Amino acid sequence: MRALVVRLDSFGDVLLAGPAVRAVAARADHVTLLCGPRGAEAARLLPGVDEVLVWEAPWEGFDPPPVVPADIDALLARLRAGAHDTALILTSFHQSPLPAALLLRLAGVARIGADSTDHPGRLLDVRHRRADGRHEVEAALDTAAALGFPRPPGDDGRPRVLPPPDTGALTGPGPYVVLHPGASAPARAWGRHRCAEAVALLTDAGHRVVVTGGPDETDLTRRVSGDLAVDLGGRTDPRTLAGVLRMADVVISANTGPAHLAAAVGTPVVSLFAPVVPAERWAPYGVPVILLGDQSAPCADTRALTCPVPGHPCLDEVTGQDVVRAVHKLIQERPS
Structure with a gap:
């Protein structure tokens, strides 16, 4: 067939x-x-x-x-x-x-x-x-x-990808968390100042931070990384990005492709989830997830590309400290 x-x-x-x-x-x-x-x-x-x-x-x-x-x-x-x-x-x-x-x-x-x-x-x-x-x-x-294609026996029904390459040469030695600051739609993005705040607080808490982004996001990743994080903006294709995400302790991302890629390689996700689409349908699937963002904000279920509410309250009220707490919770709960 x-x-x-x-x-x-x-x-x-x-x-x-x-x-x-x-x-x-x-x-x-x-x-x-x-x-x-x-x-x-x-x-x-x-x-x-x-x-x-x-x-x-x-x-x-x-x-x-x-x-x-x-x-x-x-x-x-x-x-x-x-x-x-x-x-x-x-x-x-x-x-x-x-x-x-x-x-x-x-x-x-x-x-x-x-x-x-x-x-x-x-x-x-x-x-x-x-x-x-x-x-x-x-x-x-x-x-x-x-249509006649049931889930195969033994298949857990989770997203998966083909085995990614070793990316240690890009990320450097030792554990790290990934922050992906970009998003395909502006309504889903966490503010740049909040991302930079999270990098600083995570570093202060003893985490090594790797910042990822596409070729058109290099200015964003540079500003968010500052002198504290490893900046991989524009340096990863999707397969390489999968390798970077697979080895992270936790991935921090808005509701965008890399959040689902993190889930597909089995890495827990702190999901900065703007409610312009329903989280019950679109949150990262099959891995531990902590959802941050006001899911009852006025922009809920609008499918807007830019937030229709001044000040983007559904995400901008999430602080860097909220993210640090979520990261610590996921790391503590992750099986050794």
Whole structure:
């Protein structure tokens, strides 16, 4: 059986789809993961994926591309060449799978399943309705099971990635905690002054701190690190970042891709979680987590990209000392 899994949005979303991908891979001979550009690197980290197909959908992302018939025709040609017998479309609770289902039907995929609240017409062979309050990992596994891909025996259902490299040469010797100050959406980011405060207080408490960030976040990581932390801003690709996070005692991060990557390598997370999306669906999954941030703030469940409340009270009221206490609690509770 040649199976196709579709998850078209971000890095973290693709990581959270990983357990469902493994469920498909346990019963399929070949698994292709169709994802968007922002999720492609995460797709290449997932166990069970044989091929990654990248396409930027005109209904996904903060700034989606225009609808270009030639692009759609090229995608359909690639999908037809894949000769997929079945497809699992994974979406978030607020998204519709039907645009992707229409393309897959046009590409000749015989059996298609998805989580959908919309009437699917002839687009879906299996329409699953997720239970209330299910985390995105659990909802994806439920949808896979409805299509005939139950979680394999012995699989714990947690996000995982392929083994990362040794990154000791980057981080230096000895234990450390990671602070990742950036976020894909401004509404989810902890303030730079708070991040710098946390670095200083963690250092005073005897922790070695490693600050991580992407190539476009080097100014942020430099300012947050100061003279106290190891600054790895712009120095890690996703696979290397996985290695850095795997060896950390704790990772401190907003609700963004590296928080889910930390969970996928088994590291506890202090989650600075702005409630613009529900924590019950999007918190790091499968590892010890301490959630910081006012989950009842006025911005709750708005899915806003910038905080609609002046002063960003849901996160800026979290102090560096709050983070230090959370780090100490997770380290004390971590099995030796």
